[in-house]
Amino acid sequence: MNQTNPQEQVYSAFEQAFPSNEAFRVFHGRGGLVRGFEQINIEYYAPVLWCMVYQPVNEAPLMALVESIKANAAAWGIEHIYIQRRHEKGDPVEVIMGDASYIDKEFVVTEQNLKYWVTLGRNQNTGLFLDMAHGRKWVRENCQNKSVLNLFAYTCSLGVAAAAGSARQVVNVDMAKAAIKRGQQNFALNEFSGAGTAFMAQDVFKMIKKIGQKGPYDLVICDPPSFQTKAFDVKKDYAKTLKKIAPFIAEKGKLMLCLNSPALDEQFLIDTVAESIPEARFDGRLENPSVLADKDEQSSLKIMFFSLK
Structure with a gap:
């Protein structure tokens, strides 16, 4: 197939990925590698193909x-x-094929044999960030018998992955009550429950004593928003967060820190950790899957690991 044709480049991703019953990112146009599709991402929430257009563009190639x-x-x-x-x-949704039966409707999708509730509709967030699939896979494979703190948990998908990986304890924290409620539903959906599971619907700074009581933590996951009005600004609040949780990290504990801001590179996180937890060393960055390829890897999703010396 002629790879110089942008439409054919995107179509080849479908030929390689389908058929599938999984939820996954099919195409990441915002990586800037396919001309004319730079403002388009495409995801699959079986049985729905979900296309997102971020800026006004000529939609003829997409159509x-x-x-x-x-x-x-x-x-x-x-x-x-x-x-x-x-x-x-209002982020309107147009039905291109099929009908509107899945718009603003809660339904279950599967990723790596785990189940999650999602909602496709006029909200921008579906309930499951599919670009974090490799992050969830890493957590599942690296937390056996560990105590895990999942900060900015959203709907607790990383917590679900930890539970699936036989973590001894999973503590999920997010200030959004609705997100934490959905997280509890995701745990129940996968039949994960017990004394080792906790959910805290509160600002991390207001819950720090309660969080500390459940420590120390062998693995701390931190996946904050880049910016949330009056709640979190990654440039100043990431360091503040790490300083607060530092006393509760176990000896030789590990941090999985995520950053999805194109404007901030790896060095931002390295410097932030050096300032906040000087005794932590940088272990490396999780390689992104090929679907998330970016013309500038420093602008792409960054999942980075640090451990206490």
Whole structure:
């Protein structure tokens, strides 16, 4: 196939990935590697293909791509195709194929044999960040019998991965009550429960004593938003967060720190940790999957590991 044709480049990703019953990021246009698709990401929440357009663009190549996908949709298991235009007021969703039966409806998807509740609709967040799939895989494979603190847990998908990996304890913290409630539902969906599981719907700074009481933690996961009005600014609050939780990290404990801001590079996190937890050393960065390839790797998702000396 002629890889100089942008539409064919994107279509080849579908040929390689489908058919599938998993939820996954199919195409990451925001990596800037495919001309004309730089403002488009495409995800699959079986059986829905979910296309996100972030800025006004010429949509003709996208629509041509969709027509090609329709021809194989039945064989690939795609029953519905939706486009959400995030540059328009209210983030409207258009039904391109199928019907609107999955819009603003809660349903269950599977990733790596784990189940999660999602909602596709007029909110930007679906309930599951699919670009973190490799992060969840790493957690699942590296937390056996460990005490895990999951900060900025959102709907607790990383906590679910820890529980699936036989963690001894998983403490999930997020200030959004609705997100924590969904996290509890995700744990129940996967039949994970027990005395070792905790959920705290509160600002991490206000819960620090309670968090500390459940420590020390062998693994601290921190996946904050880059910016949340009046709640969190990654540039100044990441260091503040790490300083607060530092006393509760176990001897030889490990940190998994995430950063999804294109404006901040690896060095930002390295410097932040050096300032906040001087005794921690940088162990390395988790390699992103090929679907998240970026013209500038420093702008892409950064999942980095540190451990206490």
